[in-house]
Amino acid sequence: MNILVTGASKGIGNIIAKELSDCGDVFVTGRNENALKEFGKYCVCDLSENLKPLENFIIENKIDVIINNAGEYIYSAIEEMQCSDIEKLYKTNLIAPACLISCAVPYMKKNNWGRIINIGSISGVMGEAFASIYSSSKSGLLGLTKALALELAQYNITVNTINPGWVDTELGANSINESDFSKEEILEIIPQKRFVKPQEIAGFCRYLLSEDAKGITGQSINICAGLSVGI
Numbered sequence: 112m113n114i115l116v117t118g119a120s121k122g123i124g125n126i127i128a129k130e131l132s133d134c135g136d137v138f139v140t141g142r143n144e145n146a147l148k149e150f151g152k153y154c155v156c157d158l159s160e161n162l163k164p165l166e167n168f169i170i171e172n173k174i175d176v177i178i179n180n181a182g183e184y185i186y187s188a189i190e191e192m193q194c195s196d197i198e199k200l201y202k203t204n205l206i207a208p209a210c211l212i213s214c215a216v217p218y219m220k221k222n223n224w225g226r227i228i229n230i231g232s233i234s235g236v237m238g239e240a241f242a243s244i245y246s247s248s249k250s251g252l253l254g255l256t257k258a259l260a261l262e263l264a265q266y267n268i269t270v271n272t273i274n275p276g277w278v279d280t281e282l283g284a285n286s287i288n289e290s291d292f293s294k295e296e297i298l299e300i301i302p303q304k305r306f307v308k309p310q311e312i313a314g315f316c317r318y319l320l321s322e323d324a325k326g327i328t329g330q331s332i333n334i335c336a337g338l339s340v341g342i
């Protein structure tokens with residue numbers, strides 16, 4: 112397997128890349144070159160800007176597993192958002208994953224095998240007030256996942272989305288700081304009264320790469336400590 116993990120310089124992406132290090136050759140991308148160097152095979156790229164170097168990187172390295180993890184989050188009333196911020200968020204969270212998949216699919220089809228995993232969000236399943244652009248971008252990943260699963264099924268390529276809830280990462284902590292709620296108030300509405308560990312997301316990625324998961328495609332899997340069930 113030639114595995115690409117986006118947004119691997121920190122958080123969930125970093126843990127996923129480490130978890131999959133013995134599954135094949137792991138390639139990573141992100142904005143922080145120093146953080147990527149530990150993996151050896153990397154491409155520095157801001158997904159909201161020029162994708163061409165990363166697209167070439169995917170083709171040259173014959174990527175047959177792509178994990179679209181990189182994401183941007185903005186907590187703001189819609190009328191207070193600048194169009195430039197809206198555009199940047201959609202580019203990072205939805206447009207870039209579609210473009211990168213487009214580059215990887217020809218090689219996957221040629222080999223009659225591939226795995227595409229999109230890291231969505233529980234906010235894309237349920238909606239989140241004051242995070243409408245983030246929620247809608249992650250919801251878009253769900254539609255992309257279902258349609259591509261149908262389109263690529265005959266080539267033994269699976270496409271799935273993992274939707275984390277509140278995760279114990281720097282992004283999760285920043286999201287709390289930006290919101291109107293304290294950590295204690297957020298924990299109160301999570302049925303398991305805890306944040307998901309990034310290792311849980313990484314472990315499920317590992318499973319989806321395995322032959323045991325070859326029948327799982329087009330699915331939206333919530334790893335959210337029960338948050339999507341209700342309160």
